[in-house]
Amino acid sequence: MSKVLEVCVDSLESAVAALNGGADRLELCCSLIEGGLTPTPGMLIQIQNINSRNIPVFCLLRCRPGNFIYAQEEVEVMKEDARILRKHGADGFVFGALSENGDANMKICREIIKVCHPLPVTFHRAFDFCRRPTIEVEVIIDLGFQRILTSGKQKTAQLGVKLIKKLIEQVGNRIVIMPGGGVNKDNLKFILENTDATEVHGSFRTVKDEPEAEKPDEECEVVVGKINEPLYITDETAVAEIVNILKSV
DSSP: OOOEEEEEESSHHHHHHHHHHTOSEEEEOBOGGGTOBOOOHHHHHHHHHHOTTOOOEEEEOOSSSSOSOOOHHHHHHHHHHHHHHHHTTOOEEEEOOBOTTSSBOHHHHHHHHHHHTTSOEEEOGGGGGOSOHHHHHHHHHHHTOSEEEEOTTSSSTTTTHHHHHHHHHHHTTSSEEEEBSSOOTTTHHHHHHHHOOSEEEEOOEEEOOOOOOOOOOTTOOOOOSOTTOOOEEEOHHHHHHHHHHHHHO
16 A cells, blocks of 8 residues: 655645655745734645646635634634635645643534545644543544544654554544654654654745745834744655655655
8 A cells, every 4th residue: 555645845845845755745825934824815726726636725724823622713713714725726734722621622624624625634733631541542534524634643653653552443434543743764764664654744845945034124124023033844855755655664
C-alpha cells in the first residue's frame, strides 16, 4: 500500500515547491508562524490554477491564533469561510474544536462538518490537547472526521510514536491517524517503523534567502512587519527526499 505525504503550506511559493517535490496532498493555511490560520480564497484559487496533478488541497479552518475553544460567533466565521472556500475549489478541510474540559466539542464539530459535507475533514492537532486521547478518538470517528493529525501528545511525532501506534491499532481502518510535528528525512523511517502509519504530514520549511530590506526613514512612524524577520518556505528538495523515503519503505 503506497503511503501518502501531506505538506502544509502557507504561500504560493511553498505550494509550488510542495507540488514539484511530489506531495500527495496540500494542507493550505496562512500564517504558519502563528500555527496556521484560514487561507484566503485568492490563495486557494491561484494554487488550484497551478495544480496540474490535481492533488487534493485541504483548507485549514482556524479564524484566530491561540486555543481551540471557540465562541459561537467565531464558529459562524469559520462556517462562512468554509462555504466560500468550497466555492473556490477546496477539496477538503482541516478543523478541530475543544471544550474547556479538554474534550472534543461535539456541537461545534458537527456544525462545521455539516457545512463541509460531503468533503472530507481532518481533526487537526487540537487532538494533542485532548485529555483522554483513546476515548476522544472514538468521539471524533463518530462525528464523521476522516483523519486525525497528531504528534502523539508530544512535542514531535518522533517522541509520540507510542501513542500514535496505540491509536492506529485501536481504530483499524475506521479513520486515518496521521503523524505530524517535526517529521523530517532523519526520523521518518523511525516514525513509520514504530507506528505503521500510512500517511504523514509536515511543512519541510527552510529560511528563504532574500536581499536585505531597505531600512525605513527615521521619521517613519509606522513600520509594517519586522524588517529582518526571516521568511520560511517549503523546501522542494526536502519534500522530494521524503517522497523517496515513503516509496522505499
